Amino acid sequence: MNAIPRDRQEAAGVPGCGAAADNRCALCGGREACLPSLFHSDDNAAFERMVAGKRRIERHASLFRANDKFDTFYIVRVGQFKEFVLDPASVQRVVRFYMPGDIVGFDGVATGVHSSRVMALEDSEVCEVPYAQVRKAMHDHPRFLDRFLAAMSATLLDQHQHTRLLTLPSLDGRFACFLLYLSANYARMGYSDTAFRLAMSRSDIGSYLGTTVETVSRLIARFNAQHAVRIERRMVQILDRAKLIAMIDNTAADRCPVPAPTEDRQPEMPVH
Amino acid sequence: MNAIPRDRQEAAGVPGCGAAADNRCALCGGREACLPSLFHSDDNAAFERMVAGKRRIERHASLFRANDKFDTFYIVRVGQFKEFVLDPASVQRVVRFYMPGDIVGFDGVATGVHSSRVMALEDSEVCEVPYAQVRKAMHDHPRFLDRFLAAMSATLLDQHQHTRLLTLPSLDGRFACFLLYLSANYARMGYSDTAFRLAMSRSDIGSYLGTTVETVSRLIARFNAQHAVRIERRMVQILDRAKLIAMIDNTAADRCPVPAPTEDRQPEMPVH
DNA sequence: CGTCGTCTTGAACTGCGTCAAATTACGTGG
DNA sequence: CCACGTAATTTGACGCAGTTCAAGACGACG
Numbered sequence: 001m002n003a004i005p006r007d008r009q010e011a012a013g014v015p016g017c018g019a020a021a022d023n024r025c026a027l028c029g030g031r032e033a034c035l036p037s038l039f040h041s042d043d044n045a046a047f048e049r050m051v052a053g054k055r056r057i058e059r060h061a062s063l064f065r066a067n068d069k070f071d072t073f074y075i076v077r078v079g080q081f082k083e084f085v086l087d088p089a090s091v092q093r094v095v096r097f098y099m100p101g102d103i104v105g106f107d108g109v110a111t112g113v114h115s116s117r118v119m120a121l122e123d124s125e126v127c128e129v130p131y132a133q134v135r136k137a138m139h140d141h142p143r144f145l146d147r148f149l150a151a152m153s154a155t156l157l158d159q160h161q162h163t164r165l166l167t168l169p170s171l172d173g174r175f176a177c178f179l180l181y182l183s184a185n186y187a188r189m190g191y192s193d194t195a196f197r198l199a200m201s202r203s204d205i206g207s208y209l210g211t212t213v214e215t216v217s218r219l220i221a222r223f224n225a226q227h228a229v230r231i232e233r234r235m236v237q238i239l240d241r242a243k244l245i246a247m248i249d250n251t252a253a254d255r256c257p258v259p260a261p262t263e264d265r266q267p268e269m270p271v272h
Numbered sequence: 273m274n275a276i277p278r279d280r281q282e283a284a285g286v287p288g289c290g291a292a293a294d295n296r297c298a299l300c301g302g303r304e305a306c307l308p309s310l311f312h313s314d315d316n317a318a319f320e321r322m323v324a325g326k327r328r329i330e331r332h333a334s335l336f337r338a339n340d341k342f343d344t345f346y347i348v349r350v351g352q353f354k355e356f357v358l359d360p361a362s363v364q365r366v367v368r369f370y371m372p373g374d375i376v377g378f379d380g381v382a383t384g385v386h387s388s389r390v391m392a393l394e395d396s397e398v399c400e401v402p403y404a405q406v407r408k409a410m411h412d413h414p415r416f417l418d419r420f421l422a423a424m425s426a427t428l429l430d431q432h433q434h435t436r437l438l439t440l441p442s443l444d445g446r447f448a449c450f451l452l453y454l455s456a457n458y459a460r461m462g463y464s465d466t467a468f469r470l471a472m473s474r475s476d477i478g479s480y481l482g483t484t485v486e487t488v489s490r491l492i493a494r495f496n497a498q499h500a501v502r503i504e505r506r507m508v509q510i511l512d513r514a515k516l517i518a519m520i521d522n523t524a525a526d527r528c529p530v531p532a533p534t535e536d537r538q539p540e541m542p543v544h
Numbered sequence: 545c546g547t548c549g550t551c552t553t554g555a556a557c558t559g560c561g562t563c564a565a566a567t568t569a570c571g572t573g574g
Numbered sequence: 575c576c577a578c579g580t581a582a583t584t585t586g587a588c589g590c591a592g593t594t595c596a597a598g599a600c601g602a603c604g
């Protein structure tokens with residue numbers, strides 16, 4: 001997710017799995033890295049001045065909705081969120097999930113208005129950081145500027161990962177990718193990367209993977225049968241990580257086979 | 273694409289269609305808005321100092337590749353680009369297209385290294401803007417800081433659009449969406465939004481839509497037969513825009529039907 | 545213990561991927 | 575200017591993965 005600087009996330013086929021950061025926020029103090037190294041080598045006190053306050057968000061309550069005014073960033077302290085847009089038929093399209101340490105709100109900077117809705121998947125808590133303060137801090141602390149830009153850029157990389165996931169030809173690959181992505185994020189937060197609880201419903205997963213609830217169910221059944229994982233209700237155990245990775249690679253084969261461009265000029269006819 | 277501030281792009285089902293900007297870059301002077309209002313109300317001269325130079329990129333040559341060092345942004349002056357990553361099987365996954373006025377390189381900020389490859393679809397030209405200069409300008413000119421952040425945020429919104437496109441259940445919807453997106457972008461550049469040339473191959477389109485070349489071919493044939501468009505070779509004419517929009521909406525119906533959440537607390541069972 | 549919602553399972557249908565071959569476009573060299 | 579070769583694009587036939595519709599199972603809570 002957008003925890004930064006996401007220490008050199010590798011470009012392999014699998015979502016980034018940065019090491020767990022360990023910078024305690026003086027405000028939060030929780031055991032989660034609630035603001036992952038964004039400020040620590042610089043001026044920690046500066047950050048604390050930036051934080052306007054904390055806010056609790058009940059399960060299923062929204063942090064903000066599409067068309068709400070944007071003037072505040074949120075850093076997830078505890079809990080998880082889903083971000084989604086509503087398509088014409090009022091169907092949710094989950095665009096991403098947020099976990100502790102992630103920064104929420106970048107989408108609003110462009111227009112001053114939020115373009116999507118962010119809803120808590122469980123009882124959660126966030127730090128509020130007014131955009132005005134962030135701007136000021138960026139001006140005053142060059143290092144903070146860098147870190148902040150890096151954070152924003154990292155969310156772009158996350159989006160790319162999601163895009164890659166969505167273009168995997170088989171659902172097996174997508175689901176495997178999704179599980180590894182969760183695993184990596186739990187690792188980043190300092191939890192087990194082989195056993196964790198899903199905060200999201202089957203519907204949310206289906207939406208995120210670009211498929212239906214039923215198919216998600218069947219995917220789970222199949223993965224369980226193959227002993228790659230053990231998913232029961234919302235508990236997940238990863239039993240055979242290698243098998244999951246293999247599922248991504250195998251299914252990725254020749255789709256839109258633009259041949260691997262080792263040289264710069266790939267063979268294609270010029271346009272008249 | 274990431275031309276900014278993307279004047280309040282609407283949240284409707286269709287990719288953003290900002291109005292055509294009209295700020296001439298003193299350096300480029302081309303009739304395309306090569307740097308869309310990023311600097312104009314502030315200090316135009318400041319920008320010109322920022323631009324290190326221009327660079328020509330031949331068709332099929334790369335602006336940069338994955339793992340190349342990042343230290344420069346590029347603003348597309350003329351031509352078009354595709355950005356893609358290679359999956360394990362060395363297959364291209366097109367993540368986005370760039371058109372004149374778009375800023376390229378945000379992905380590199382997070383790690384200092386590019387995560388994808390950007391290749392010219394036709395003979396092109398870009399302005400080079402060193403990251404160091406941008407940082408300095410952000411520090412010196414608060415308004416520029418705002419604009420730059422807005423630009424970055426806008427690319428995030430673009431990615432969301434792509435994600436939404438990819439989760440449309442039917443290929444018809446995706447392709448319709450793609451055509452409207454191109455149309456909107458040509459409009460933004462001041463060209464006709466009903467007749468234009470595709471810079472990308474069928475393969476690239478297939479990759480962008482998450483499908484195969486063959487299916488793209490069939491989509492085109494079907495759309496032609498329905499007189500929604502007239503696509504011949506790489507020339508596109510949009511004949512019935514309403515029909516295209518309808519194709520998106522119709523196919524968007526109940527997929528992962530999380531009911532429209534008008535109230536904040538949508539009905540779902542608490543987790544034990 | 546009954547109701548409600550989520551999740552799972554079943555069966556039938558179909559859109560799209562896959563493989564294969566034909567066709568067209570375009571650049572090259574004669 | 576024409577003939578040829580390469581690569582892109584189109585078209586056809588077939589099979590399967592995944593959607594759809596429908597019903598049932600499970601767990602939570604009143």
